[in-house]
Amino acid sequence: MKKQSGFTLLEIMVVVVIMGMLASIVSFNVMGSKADAEIRKSKIDIKNIQQSLDLYKLDNSRYPTTEQGLKALVKKPVAAPVPKNWKKGGYVQELPDDPWGNKYQYANPGVHNPDSYDIYSYGPDQEDGTDDDIGNWKSDSEGDDDDY
Secondary structure (H helix, E strand, O other): OOOOOOOOHHHHHHHHHHHHHHHHHHHHHHHHHHHHHHHHHHHHHHHHHHHHHHHHHHHHOOOOOOOOOHHHHOOOOOOOOOOOOOOOOOOOOOOOEOOOOOEOEEEOOOOOOOOOOEEEEOOOOOOOOOOOOEEOOOOHHHOOOOOO
16 A cells, blocks of 8 residues: 555644734734824824914904804805905815714814814724724823824
8 A cells, every 4th residue: 555645634724823823923013003093194184274274264263163163165155244355266176074984073163272273083992082093182191102
């Protein structure tokens, strides 16, 4: 009789288990990176919206009201107070959604910035008023490790 060569069932199972462990480690690291990237994108979007709001204020001597909202950066508001020097073409071409598919929130005056405005995202849990909300009132001392 000839001896057949090949892998035993035990050898194949060991390889499958090792590959499964490697896949779980890699996916865990990738998923953490995705969450971090979404938070960073949200912070960058908020900074860009703040810059557009500052340009709006330079032209019109005030920020849009809460009722006018961030849409005032795209289309000239018709609700009072109507801006007198609104820049033709707008201050942004379109407003981005946050990384979780929701609109950025705007309040003037802000709850967290009563002398100014709040811009924020509901964050990963997509619920208002929770610890993971991402807004222009957060500082490095509150656990933010970015330049935000």
